[in-house]
Amino acid sequence: MTRVKICGVTDSADRNAVVTAGADAVGVIHGVPVDTPREVDEETAMRLVDGVPPFVTSVLVTMPTTVQEAVRRVDRIEPDAVQVHDGLSPAELGALDSRITQDIVAVVEANAPAIEDYATHADALLVDSVDADGGGGTGETHDWERTRAVVDSLDVPVVLAGGLTPENVAEAVETVGPFAVDVASGVEQSGGRKDHDAVGRFVRNATRAAGGAV
16 A cells, blocks of 8 residues: 655644544655745754654655754654755765664655665655755656656655645556655645645545556
8 A cells, every 4th residue: 555645744733634634654844945835943843743653654854965964953853764855965865874763765856867876875765846956845746657667667665746636646656656655735725734634635545546557
C-alpha cells in the first residue's frame, strides 16, 4: 500500500487532523530561503514534531547550505526523518548521514543528472516539481511516466510529489507505483492552512489506489 505524507503543517490543529486522517508522515518546514506560507520558526517546528504520535513519522523539511547547518537543525528539532531540498551535494548528504541517526530523504527532479548519486547517499528520493530556487510546493505536476522509470531503475524508495490533489492522486499512484506520495498545497484551504476534508480524501484515495501500473 502506498504511504502518504502531508507536508507544510503549520499548527497543531492541522497536525492532529493529518494524523486522524491516517497519514503516515507529517512534514514540518523550517529553514528554507524561499518565500512560503508553510515555513515555521524553530520553536514551532519543535512543538509540532514533538506532538507527532508513535507510529507516525515526523519529517523536518529544510534547505541547508552546509552539513553543519543541517545537523544543527536536526539536533534541535529532533524529527524522525529529514527531507533535504537543494543545497547539499550527494557527497554532503553522505557526510550528513554519518552525523545523524535520522533517515534522509533527498529531493530531486526526475531528470536530475546525478539522481543515482543522490540515491546512493539517501534513504529515499522524493521526486518533485521544483522552482528556480530549488523549493518544492509549486502545485505543478511533472512527467509521471518519467518518474515511473525512476522507480523501476532504482532500489531506494521513491516518493512522488508535485501538483497532487485528492482528485488526481489515485491516477498518480497507479501510473508511477511510488513508495509514497507527498502533498502540501493540494490539500489547503489557503496558504499554510490545511483543508481537513481534502486531507482525508487525499489519504483515502492514495491508499485505495491500485498501487502501480503493470
